[in-house]
Amino acid sequence: MARSASLWAVRTLLIVFGWHQANAIPRVSFPLDSPGRSLTQFTSLEVGNTTTLLLSSDEDTLFVGARNAIVSLDISEPRAVVMKNKLDWSPTEKDLNDCAMKGKKKADCPNFVRVLQVLNSTHMYACGTFAFSPRCTYINSETFSLVLGPTGKPEEGRGRCPYDPYQKNTAITVDGELYTGTVADYRGNRPVISRHLSEGGHVDLKLDDTLGWLEDPTFISSSYVPSEEKVYFFFSEVGREYDFIDKLTVSRVAQVCTSDVGGQRTLQRRWTTFAKAQLLCQSQGELPYNVLEDMFTLQPLEGAPEEDTLFYGIFSSQWSVNSGRSAVCVFSLDDIKAVFAGNYKVLNRDTLRWSTRVQEKVANPGSNFLTDEENFLPSGQRVSMVSPDYRYSNIAVQRVRGAKGKNYTVLYLLTESGYLHKTVLLENGPHIIEEVQVFRQPQPVKNLLLSLSKGSLFVGSSEGVTEVPVANCSFYWSCAECVLARDPFCGWDPSLRICTDITSIQSNAAQDVEKGNVHEKCKPPAPNPRSSFPPLRPPTGELVPVSLNEVVRLQCPEASRLARRHWERPNSRLSPDLYLQQDDGSLRFLATPITLGHYLCLSVENGFQQVLAVYQVKQKSSSNGGGASGGVPTSQPVSAGPTTTQTTQGRQLPATSAWGPRRTEGKAGRGRQPPPPLAPTLSPRETAGVTPRQERNFTFWLNPVLQAEADAKPRDRPPTKGQAGGEDDGGEHQLQTTTACYLQELVVVSVLLVLSVSVLLTFGLYGMRQRCHSRTAPQGCSSRRDAERGGAGSNGNAAGGAASTPQERESLRASPRETKRNGQAQNGQAQNGGKTLCNGVTNGSNGHLPNTPI
Structure with missing residues (x-):
């Protein structure tokens, strides 16, 4: 034992x-x-x-x-x-x-x-x-x-x-x-x-x-x-x-x-x-x-x-x-x-x-x-x-x-x-x-009872009795969502195009409980040969009117807690210096001419990428009547164009959880850390771009050409006409006007800067000259006659040394005017052409220091 x-x-x-x-x-x-x-x-x-x-x-x-x-x-x-x-x-x-x-x-x-x-x-x-x-x-x-x-x-x-x-x-x-x-x-x-x-x-x-x-x-x-x-x-x-x-x-x-x-x-x-x-x-x-x-x-x-x-x-x-x-x-x-x-x-x-x-x-x-x-x-x-x-x-x-x-x-x-x-x-x-x-309310006594014939689970608590259906297949409105749920009760019926109870599907039910592989179970529709080369522009999404220099916030619904949400722009990358993705999946940025345009929120789960939200951020015009910042935007249907779209009407997505999404750039698997917070110099006015999209979800089978256009980087291909500044039309004209305005401002600022630097240099040189004069004026320079008398020592001792007689001390206290009459220049230079250094030491015409034997 x-x-x-x-x-x-x-x-x-x-x-x-x-x-x-x-x-x-x-x-x-x-x-x-x-x-x-x-x-x-x-x-x-x-x-x-x-x-x-x-x-x-x-x-x-x-x-x-x-x-x-x-x-x-x-x-x-x-x-x-x-x-x-x-x-x-x-x-x-x-x-x-x-x-x-x-x-x-x-x-x-x-x-x-x-x-x-x-x-x-x-x-x-x-x-x-x-x-x-x-x-x-x-x-x-x-x-x-x-x-x-x-x-x-x-x-x-x-x-x-x-x-x-x-x-x-x-x-x-x-x-x-x-x-x-x-x-x-x-x-x-x-x-x-x-x-x-x-x-x-x-x-x-x-x-x-x-x-x-x-x-x-x-x-x-x-x-x-x-x-x-x-x-x-x-x-x-x-x-x-x-x-x-x-x-x-x-x-x-x-x-x-x-x-x-x-x-x-x-x-x-x-x-x-x-x-x-x-x-x-x-x-x-x-x-x-x-x-x-x-x-x-x-x-x-x-x-x-x-x-x-x-x-x-x-x-x-x-x-x-x-x-x-x-x-x-x-x-x-x-x-x-x-x-x-x-x-x-x-x-x-x-x-x-x-x-x-x-x-x-x-x-x-x-x-x-x-x-x-x-x-x-x-x-x-x-x-x-x-x-x-x-x-x-x-x-x-x-x-x-x-x-x-x-x-x-x-x-x-x-x-x-x-x-x-x-x-x-x-x-x-x-x-x-x-x-x-x-x-x-949490409670210590409760009970579960399963009814197989009813397909329901009964929960007994102090608050009452709740019947919970074991299957909830109708919540999933697309083949991708039905497969990603990995619910053994549910399968996608390709003939009726609905997610329903697996027992009601005769054959060819799309279900993958083990892996949830959408690419294998949900085949995309065959492309139309006539539309194999669609126009290279993003689909129209919800319109978000904003004013310049306002903070825009775009909401992204959470389709799954197991998915990673990230934002993308066609023909542009989201720089961490301009954009901030928050823990709830929303995107914040400052409205400027270069941040206007289309934004797509995508999620990646089990290697499958789907579009959750599409927005078109556009500057408010005078015809809109201005309005307060952050007004409720109008909603426009997503343009099918070359893509096949499946929307979920009348459905509420689950509440956003505290699980922070991880951003991906481009395809799934290339992870990127969230950008640093925006600088605190942003405008205090904040625009809530869109209310949370809890009534709609989008699943796209993007055309390969359109997907390549969305994945392209600015360094790979310059923006085409109509796409500059993120706008579909008028973008080039707006960019040229804005550039000209910025050039004039740059010239004015440059001229003011040159003038300011010149003034500063002038005052600096003048100050240095005054400091040099203040150091040389009190000392004076010894004349040759003084040197011959031996009354002044070398190396400036004439100014700093003590006179041996009262007459000599009196002569040192003579006024500048008297000194000048005795042949001493007011600026400290000897009349014999000798040059005076800034520290008061003079050089003789022979190139040697005074009082130095030749």
């Missing part, structure tokens, strides 16, 4: 960061009440907390257990949910007072129906919390009325239904007998697996935590396998076999035989066939997802053996490193049978420790009821799906036959925030086809 536990601990504690599955992102999203996804909702002010769902045998009636009531809803008509009957089942005033005396909240004291099962062909069985004192009752299916039991009194529901409305439980009926997993006290401390309403030679049985059978479990689901005559319970509990970790949660599957009649002595009226095993849901290199949230039983295909039954479970983790994440693992019935047929651990009652004995092959509830398998790995030894961004709470599963007869597994995963994710499992990983919001 110690070695096995140690190996498990080493493997689980070695964390390798990084996901081995791609992040699952919903391709499209439909908010609540979105016209792109039709839902049918049932809400009533008289009925709340509609979380327990049950379908009738013909699936024309939906029974709902709610707060203080049980209702029947008519769902026989497509996309219609109508209440037929309502049964009031409320606690008395005394029951409510007793609930308050127990210290419970008033909002938790009503009767919340948590068990609703078909008992036989004439009756149903229901149990509710009933003010923290559970009660059960029979319901006549024909008259839809409450019926008292054999005792003539309401039956006690302890061990059949939880006390707390937020406590999870499970219940299933087999041959008129009720099998439940719940708690047996209002504190929730006594878990129990029981059988009630036993018939024939059976007796009611139970199993609790007195002998260590259950360790603080949370019951999730139960399933009956007729060939095995077994009921399987799925739950999470504390794994006592791992005594080196405090309160380690593990997920379990437990079995009991429906033919069990109990044992002897301490096992009287107790299960003797109870056994449990651990379910391990773990992605490679990560800690296990050890908390079971929900489990769904997928029955085998018609004609397939019962061993092909699969159990799909949602798992979360108690580890903080996996907080907020979910995983989906699938287990096969064949693997579960093999685990229970293996060895079992033995519990030492004295030390309460588990040990292994190889010879123990049969389960014994008294000592060995835990399988010796270290863990029970999922089918295929791998996790089916890991969601790092969403935490799922409920699951339903369906098999769908595709266009070529291949079966696909579709998961319906409900997030805690109220979104339903429709996901298909593929060989290269899961693909989330869409997400649909089904309720607004």
Whole structure:
């Protein structure tokens, strides 16, 4: 035991960061009440907390257990949910007072129906919390009325239904007998697996935590396998076999035989066939997802053996490193049978420790009821799906036959925030086809119920019951969109040219669930030989009138979260210095003569490029009456010209998400980073070029010649006449006029610049001359007579040295006028023609410094 536990601990504690599955992102999203996804909702002010769902045998009636009531809803008509009957089942005033005396909240004291099962062909069985004192009752299916039991009194529901409305439980009926997993006290401390309403030679049985059978479990689901005559319970509990970790949660599957009649002595009226095993849901290199949230039983295909039954479970983790994440693992019935047929651990009652004995092959509830398998790995030894961004709470599963007869597994995963994710499992990983919001407020108790005959999924929550059709093929209005959806329910009918249910298409259905290859499945129309050389100009799009020097913003709808959106201009490139593409896919730029013209927003998904929006930005003329900047533009149909256009009328595209698009230049695959933000010197006036285009989408099969024209760069080919400045007509004249105007302004600015530089140079030279004069004037230059007398030293000492006599000092203080009369020039130059340097040192006529012997 110690070695096995140690190996498990080493493997689980070695964390390798990084996901081995791609992040699952919903391709499209439909908010609540979105016209792109039709839902049918049932809400009533008289009925709340509609979380327990049950379908009738013909699936024309939906029974709902709610707060203080049980209702029947008519769902026989497509996309219609109508209440037929309502049964009031409320606690008395005394029951409510007793609930308050127990210290419970008033909002938790009503009767919340948590068990609703078909008992036989004439009756149903229901149990509710009933003010923290559970009660059960029979319901006549024909008259839809409450019926008292054999005792003539309401039956006690302890061990059949939880006390707390937020406590999870499970219940299933087999041959008129009720099998439940719940708690047996209002504190929730006594878990129990029981059988009630036993018939024939059976007796009611139970199993609790007195002998260590259950360790603080949370019951999730139960399933009956007729060939095995077994009921399987799925739950999470504390794994006592791992005594080196405090309160380690593990997920379990437990079995009991429906033919069990109990044992002897301490096992009287107790299960003797109870056994449990651990379910391990773990992605490679990560800690296990050890908390079971929900489990769904997928029955085998018609004609397939019962061993092909699969159990799909949602798992979360108690580890903080996996907080907020979910995983989906699938287990096969064949693997579960093999685990229970293996060895079992033995519990030492004295030390309460588990040990292994190889010879123990049969389960014994008294000592060995835990399988010796270290863990029970999922089918295929791998996790089916890991969601790092969403935490799922409920699951339903369906098999769908595709266009070529291949079966696909579709998961319906409900997030805690109220979104339903429709996901298909593929060989290269899961693909989330869409997400649909089904309720607004997060809530702990909700339920999913799948009706195959109706083709709908019913979601029960505290806000009401929502019917979600499993297919939404009419949302896709072109072959490309239908194929890119990769929905196994939908295919493109080439004869009717619609995306419809795959079962209604006789042959040649365009569908590619695995890859979504549009080029292979959707062939473009054959070009007309007469129009093989179309005029080289872009198609006309929505007209956006703007004023110069205004900021223009062009919106681009989001056709898919998996697509990369980018903008293009015919015969021009979008310089990052002029254009800014924002996270929502819109394009912003300053309206100038060179930015007027056509703009195309394109998306690339799975190598297929399609046009989402076409705009023609044009300067406002006087005939337009000016108007405020950013006025609502007029919409013009896209010119078919040489192209074949398919438009989607009356359709709302999904809301723009926070996922930032990546820009591509030219063809797909040449990625480019978004440009830097525009300089803050733009005009404060901002023009919202177009309102979000949520009612139209364009898919183009562009003519090769036109596509080559759109992909051409300015350096490859100069713009042709009529295309300068981005205009179709008049562009050349406007460019010439603008160029002439700019030339005059350039000449004027150049002349002013030359004059300014000349003035600056003049003042600079004058300043330098003044500084030279200021340095030379005080020093003066010594005359030859002074030099002969030896009164002045060389190197300017005559000016700076001290006079030896008062007369000499007086002569040095003589005025400039007197100095000039003595033969000294005012500017410091000697009259003998000697030249004076700027630092006051003079050069003699002989080229030597004064007072220097020759």
